[in-house]
Amino acid sequence: MEIVPSLVEDLRAQLAADRVRTEPIELSLYGHDASIVEGGHAAVVCFPLSTDEVRACVRVARAHGRPFTARGAGTGLAGGAVPLGDPVVIVTTKMNRILSIDADERVAWVEPGVINLDLTRALGQYGLHFAPDPSSQQACSIGGNVANNSGGPHCLAYGVTSAHVLAVEVVLPDGEVAVLGGLDPEPGGYDLRGVFVGSEGTMGIATRIAVRLTPNPPAVRTLLVDFLSIDDAAACVSAIIAGGLVPAALEMVTGPMIGAIEDFVHAGYPVDAAAVLLVEVDGLPSFVDDAVARVRDIAQTNGARTVRVAADENERQLLWKGRKSAFGAVARLAPDYYLHDTVVPRTRLVEVLRKVEEIARSHDLMVLNVFHAGDGNLHPLLAFDAREPGVLERVHEAGDQIVVASVEAGGVLSGEHGIGIEKRDLMPRLFSVDDLDAQARLRDAFDPDGAANPGKVLPKGSRCGELQRIPEGVWV
């Protein structure tokens, strides 16, 4: 669809002209996010600075019969910010102020464009942090974390984003502004805050967020445990969880990924191991000492070859650097990768990992695994060279089969990346017609006209008589 000049003029009347962009290169840039989803197109890209400006963007879009798509840092991996239906794209990156930090109350109000790690850095002087720590935390925004209900390694003990968001000021799809939730513990009414978190921009745009702050633990220890068999490593994960110990984080790296990380970071990961576990325990000193001893015992009982406890903070940071650099390390193996995200019951990790290997092999693809083992959250990474003809089709087919295998093992479609466009059409694998209808009703209650980020989360046909516009040629 061509750009209607009056739409741009009306937006420029509300925002400074240089914050309403229509250059082809920008429209193309904002047609993508960090996913490999193609087919998005922005009609115009806006950079509001305030709640009022976000509201103005929504109202102008609506007056012109346009949908709108909110976007944070664009690090999403499921196509949630890929604009469908030629929407007005509303980018929140310039709304990046930390508005207040109340260290006593352990609450901060932030704008949606604040970068996750920047918030935690600003909190350091108070001995506090923001617990959700997605691997993209150096780049992703809190608004995006809210939209996707993001996770991260430390969500095992601390919970995902929803557990750390107390209230959200939202510009609703009709242009009204409301605060969902509250700083008090039982605000009353339906939990609109809980519904909004993870709604992937389909219920409005967060403009201010009250996040709960977590005290830094007095003691932290990190262990690197290596195994000659993935089965033993997975059994160790189950034994740790069943033993009543909830570590702060429990991550697994398998096979060639270990070598890729070691070549990249030189953190001393044992390159000949079949699997390594990164286990972190935190809390008060006696608990932590005891937990380290218990993890060591459980690991040795389950066939661990070596157990290395980081001696100091530098060594601990180095071990984590290895884990957090995994995706950068993949570049040494292949120029492109497709990162997947599913969850399986923790007791079925081995079975599903084997199935994933099999699927990759049958599609002639390399698979690497680095994932949140403690909560069963798999991240199979398919490495490939996009220049190879026909490879993308194989990557997508293998990806779909991995999701299906996870669901068949009693798992779910996504643990922390979201549904977006990527998994939208897989939703019926997990939900019945009645289940999807209930979700569609919930969405419609917020957005009766389907103006907010159309074409995401719910597949076509989720409700009766729907007219969801999904452009030809969109694929994932």
Added chain:
Amino acid sequence: MSDVLDALAAEIGDAGAVVAVGGRTQYEVGGAVDPAAREVRAPHGIVQHVPAEMTVRVRAGTTVADLDAELAAAGQCVALPSWTGATIGGVLAVGHSGLRRLGWGPVRDAVLEVRYVSAEGRVVKGGGPTVKNVSGYDVPRLFVGSLGTLGVIGEVVLRTRPISAFERWFAGEGVDPFVLLRRTYRPTSVLWDGTTTWMLLDGHPDDVDAQGRASGLSEIDPSTLPALPPHRWSLPPSELTNLPGDGHGAFVAEVGVGVVHRDAPQPRREVAEPIVELQRRIKDAFDPAGRFAPGRMP
């Protein structure tokens, strides 16, 4: 597995006013239900508990106490208050937390999947069985605190947690509970009535002992904890400092949480118009004919 839920759906049908009844421990919350509403009860029993998953699938009519008794064999419990006779479905529908919320988190964070009977008499699922899941909208959280006005909860998957191996209550006068909260690492509960401060610590005995001694409080027998006045206020935790002498009488406050137990009900709070409108649309979307718990407002 779903036979009993199908039976519940058949009983609820697709017409007529219905109200779900649990243990009636908090039945009055949200207002009186039209007495013409037909009472239904969710089935009970534990469907599946795999200790290494730290989750349990349980029918909503099961009492929290029965569930905890079963889970205790594996050293686990659920982070739900276990008032005598309270059922899982009732506790979730009301959404009120117990005295350990500071350490355990709110009730809404304990629920992973919910299966309910809709106004059309269909069994509907929201969420999923794994500890981490962002597949689709968060229907389970919508149902927590909905007071049975959107559907009848039949079965849920809950997150479990390890039973604390060691816990102790401490109490004393003249200790500022707000300073105490800042100084103590993750207490499970801090209570205050304007004079006495109580604190619950759990964890490794040496840590509990060290933090307890540093607090200036003395260890007490939990049977001496204060009785809780009947009404429940919800305040931002920073406002609790204003409670003494606010003209509303005695209180027991959950410091760091903001729940305050008092003799008089909390004055009705103003709700912004867009919120009222969203609440109304959600109710209409799930229960267009107003079948569920007519008269009650969450």
